[in-house]
Amino acid sequence: MTPITRLLSYVRRVPGSYALGAALTVVYAGCFQLVPLSVRNLVGHFESPESQPSLALGALWVMGAALLLAIFRMASRMVLFRTAREIEFQLRNDLFHHLQTLPQSFFARNRTGDLMSRGVNDINSIRLFLGMGLMNIFQTPVLILGALSVMMWVDWRLTLAVAIPYPIFTFVVRLYGRRLHAASLATQEQLGEVSTAVQENAAGVLVARAYHMEDRERERFETENERLYRRHMRLAIVQGLMQPTIGMLPAIALLMVLLVGGWRVEAGALSQKDLWLFYIYVAMLTFPTFMLGWVFALAQRGLAGLQRLGEVLDWVPSIRDRPDVEPMEGVLGRVEVENLSFVYPDRELKSLSGIHFRARPGQTIGIVGRVGSGKSTLVNLIPRVLEVPDGTIFMDGVDVNRVPLLALRSSIAMVPQESFLFSTSLGENIRFGCPDAPLEEVRDAARRAHLLDEIEDLPFGLETPVGERGITLSGGQRQRVALARALILDPAILILDDALSSVDAITEESILKDLRRAREGRTCFIVAHRLTAVRDADYILVLEDGELAEEGTHAELLRKGGAYAELHRQQRLEAEIEAGD
């Protein structure tokens, strides 16, 4: 979608508002003409001394015009600005909604900061364009056309004299605008250099301190800082020149009123009241004319913002329900994986290849292997967090790609490797997947995650806020909150992706024991580093470089004396070292 069509599609959502805004603007432009005309009428009475009574009437006319003008100014502003805010509201909702449909591969490619800047800065510039920008695009031409016709009707010669500087100045202002843009771009770039310098200084602080580089770092920063200062000053000069230059426009117009108008009055071709009319016009048109010059920049920025936002909004979600979706309410937990291979986008090497296994409800599958062997990839494919190739994973006999996404994910609970918590309370985090769960269930889930005692020791209990990303909790606590968040769902399939790595071995042991007791009819996948976690699994998969190296029960794998047995030996040694002090 081009920025313009997207813009129009949003404008079409609020058709009445823009029509009303446009109508109000036209009425405003009409009232605008009344002010100079009524002033002219009022001053006209000065010329005949006997007209004293009509002076009051003339003044009332001016006041009436002023009141009308104020009312319509307010109304048109309110309507147009509100409409801009309304569209901003919808755009932001749409962005949010769309982001939620995008796959992990999208978020891997687009950094949070960049997405935030689209959601904040770009939406802002779009809104400015839609409000201030569109208002002026509607308004100013109508104002100017109306004014020109009135002025022409009064005296076309003086009108020409007054109006000629305007087009010339618009040109000059645009030229300046380009220089201003270049200067402010240069300043922005230098600001980027300064932030890089700070960033690097902070990132390399260890080396900088160890090698007492503070002075040299300072010098490097000073160079950038000084350059920033100079760019700022250059920008200030361009800006400083631009404002007086713009200020010259009404001044020249007034000069023309004085000089040409004065001559015309002297020559008897014009009366004084006409000079007043021109004066009021020049005064009242000054600001709208400036705005017109600014509108170009607004429109440019707004359209660029729409373009950048469009890049996100047009990203087709690769993981969603397809037309051939099978109507299912949920899954029971029979998982079959057949000849599954997976390559991450942008990577050449396969992360998984030829994986093959089956899991029945009630079974626990342990998955072990070295870092980077594909364990996490494998379990992330099951809830379709990653794009699953067709015909490789089956849920209750149905290709997982044909299971409705909502049905699939609400039957699976996963504790991901990185236990991300939201900055709400402990209770809210545990309730995350079922916001309306009663307190008793929350407490029960916390109990099963061996968290309840600690929570009850806190002064605010479940209401305790966890801070950004759960920063107020320890790593082990975070993992157990994430576990409780999964357990409360009572899912058909439970996936623990190395989910208890920061929990001590004894607690891990007893959590898993409880899980075993309660896993009736549930399919469990446990990815683990510590073999103790998978020792009691019904079946263990050992991955090596994305391939299934060994499989079997704990006892079988030990007997085999392969990779699993070696891992087992190492971990026993580690445990001995840990205990040996």
Next chain:
Amino acid sequence: MELGLHEEEAVGKVYDARLIQRLWPFLRPYRGLLIAALLLVPVRAVLESVPGILIGVALNSLSLGAAADAASSETVGGMLARIPGVTALTSPPDGFSVIAWLALLFGIFTLLSLGLEFARMLAMAWLGQSGMRDLRSLLFDHVQRLPMSFFDRYPVGRLVTRLTNDIETVSEMFTGGVVALIGDLLLMAFFACMLFWVDPRLAAVAMGVVPFLAVAATIFRWKVRQAFREVRIKIARLNTHLQETISGMKVVQLFAREARNLADFEETNSSHRDSWFRSIRYDALLSSSVELATNLTIALILWYGGNAVLGRSLEIGVLFVFVDWMRRFFRPMQDLSARYSVMQSSMASCERVFELLDVEPESSNDAPTRLAEFRGEVEFDSVSFAYGEETVLDDVSFRISPGERVAIVGPTGAGKTTILKLLIRLYEPQRGSIRIDGVDIRELSRRELRTHLAYVPQDVFLFTGDLKYNISLGRPDISDAQVGEAAAVVHADHVVHRLPNGYGQQVLERGLNFSAGERQLLSFARALAQQPQILLLDEATANVDTQTEALIQDALHQLLQGKTSIVVAHRLSTIQDVDRIFVMHHGRIQETGTHETLLAERGLYWRLYQLQYAGADAA
């Protein structure tokens, strides 16, 4: 981009005398500019009042011209002649018609006033930018002196925001905030006085609307302010929600929470929109009432003044002057709310910048001891160190003689790296003392300590800049030849030679154009080039190809040659190279000895050896 969203909720007060006071030292050196800019305000006010007078005089002359052809310049001025200098100025010299002369003056004064405006803006920019440059320098300087523990908890992004965007925002105070506001108020006061000077009665009428406008403006501004505060809180909440959802998208999707999450977002979003609706209403009211007041005032002046003109007690030119001046009087009121919001965000940024400046820097002793002759004896005497509540080193004591090479081994988290960091005083131990050649390192200056010691951290950090800079670290006393020599000893020259630009090769951000192995060799060269007497090395664990591994092993061997060295070691070859091995566990040194004696003890070291190297030997 870091937005510091969470702090936005704490929006500071608009005007805070304390903040201005703290800001003043940065402006003081440039106070001449500030005074000049403030002095320019009255001059500008005078100049701005002139065009009105000129046109007023012209109108007088035109109406007289219609009545009588020979009018003296005094009558042309009329009431306006009460303004000093007007008569002298507006009487045309020979050869000029009145209109042409007035037009010429108009042009001159316009140019003067615009020129002055340029000068004023430049002075303000100069003041603001100079002050901000100094503040930024000072802040950077301050950051250089903050303890390492500060960097462990303060996100880099936030630091960058403080030094860039926040200071930029503070500088806006000078271009669009306080100073502009003072200028506006002075200008308004000037025009009010002038009006009363010329004709008190007409001035009283002209000012008739002002009290109403003032009341209305106060109310609306107060309402706008409230709405604006609400908006800021809501936008912060909205952006936090957006950011959190983006970062935690996987969890949102896994738990099928999208619909609920969207509903929550829409709710905040719509209340944000509604706050804006309120703000728009008051803003529109405010701007319309200023316009209304202006036009009503014109009507009042022309009505009341018109009667006087008809009664021949006032000239029409005076009316014009009144109309023109009142318009100029009202104009700044249009900008008030914009100025207000600039000031508000400036103050908030100002507060955040000063908060960072208030973080206590590292202690430094004023009269450091100097080591007469450096031998390189290192001693830890009952050193304990805790990071937060977690004990990392627990009563560690050892002595290393000059020239001795020591390896520290042990499981992860045993406190190995901490020994190195304490020795170069990146952190201070809570108990015990560390001595070099018998002198407590706290008595030395950090600079002196660190010139004798070279620390090679586990993660190699390369600076942007060329390779030469990364090896010499910008020290002017290290020659190109020395850089080359150091690189050659540790085989980093292999890396350099394959590059098209040799030592001039630019390093990309964080050394992304070099492999992990190459980065390690470069960091060895860096340490060697600094010619340290004591080498502290934290061996990297990154996997490298066998060829590079061989290079690194030999490089390490060269590096440790004849130098007091402490190495946190992971390689068997390194361990076999050293004179003594410390085996650490749970923050204590559990065993010491050589490779052979430790193996023979069959204790912790033996088990570690089994775990880490025995398998590798077999392979």
